[in-house]
Amino acid sequence: MIALNVLVVDDSSLAIKKMEAMLLKMGHYVRHTAKSGAEAVTKYRYEIPDLVTMDITMPDMDGIQATAKIITEFPDAKIIMVTSHGQEDMVRQAIKAGARGYILKPVDPDKLAAQIEAIIKL
Amino acid sequence: MNGKVDEVIVTIRNTVMSATAAYFQNTLDIAFLSTETYAGEINMLEPRDMTTIIAISGPVKALIAFCFDETVVSHLVEIETAGLEIPGDELNIYRHDVVAEIANIILGHSLKALAGSGEAIALSPPLVLEGKGSFRRPKGANFAHVSYKTHYGYMDVDFISPVDLGTVKSGLVINSGVKL
Numbered sequence: 001m002i003a004l005n006v007l008v009v010d011d012s013s014l015a016i017k018k019m020e021a022m023l024l025k026m027g028h029y030v031r032h033t034a035k036s037g038a039e040a041v042t043k044y045r046y047e048i049p050d051l052v053t054m055d056i057t058m059p060d061m062d063g064i065q066a067t068a069k070i071i072t073e074f075p076d077a078k079i080i081m082v083t084s085h086g087q088e089d090m091v092r093q094a095i096k097a098g099a100r101g102y103i104l105k106p107v108d109p110d111k112l113a114a115q116i117e118a119i120i121k122l
Numbered sequence: 123m124n125g126k127v128d129e130v131i132v133t134i135r136n137t138v139m140s141a142t143a144a145y146f147q148n149t150l151d152i153a154f155l156s157t158e159t160y161a162g163e164i165n166m167l168e169p170r171d172m173t174t175i176i177a178i179s180g181p182v183k184a185l186i187a188f189c190f191d192e193t194v195v196s197h198l199v200e201i202e203t204a205g206l207e208i209p210g211d212e213l214n215i216y217r218h219d220v221v222a223e224i225a226n227i228i229l230g231h232s233l234k235a236l237a238g239s240g241e242a243i244a245l246s247p248p249l250v251l252e253g254k255g256s257f258r259r260p261k262g263a264n265f266a267h268v269s270y271k272t273h274y275g276y277m278d279v280d281f282i283s284p285v286d287l288g289t290v291k292s293g294l295v296i297n298s299g300v301k302l
Binding site for chain 1: 245
């Protein structure tokens, strides 16, 4: 798999650190991280990453709103929602906003790798 | 303790208890040595050394507080940060994130069962409080409580319904030892 530049978005420093470690292990790299939806939109415009991992529940602007905003400006953006929500309605909202896929917390590295591969092939 | 039991809060409590047991025992490998539950009329709850509170809203409204002994927090931090390089001066941020993330995951996994086929239930971002304090019962609200004993100390989960997170910020937490 090619090395991707990934923007990691989560309001938890721990979740960012864990995601960063998993992505580095897979051969990808993380140049920027964001701790709110609003910061994610700003960092996306600046960085134009290959992929975004986006938490849903965040202060300021949630992950679904941030996804919708990024997709409006960059329709080809590849965003994976990373969430603890098992609710179908929440997942539907995320996909409707433009997310290409989602993964449940706690994140399983194999499932994350499979999601990334599927999304990059799209 | 006895009193009138509210069915909604017992349903929330039982659903969250299942998710808590699954996460602690299967994912974190922390066994519960004993479990005590209560639901009904009480006026005050006393959190432990560290507490994370999340509001759920939508068809079901409640505040759910996960209260940990410091010894439990230390063990959780050890598990959750294993293999990560954490600078010493950032350790406190990670302690907060560990308890917040655990509560978030447990409640996130409980929502599917709570929402059923109805509208989605939203979770607030977690609010982490440090230090022992007390929750006084808001007017008209019901409390339920679960206490777990582990090898590392105690953890409680408290349920308050129907109230929102604003209630906590506006003075539900009344002990001056608690830091918001």
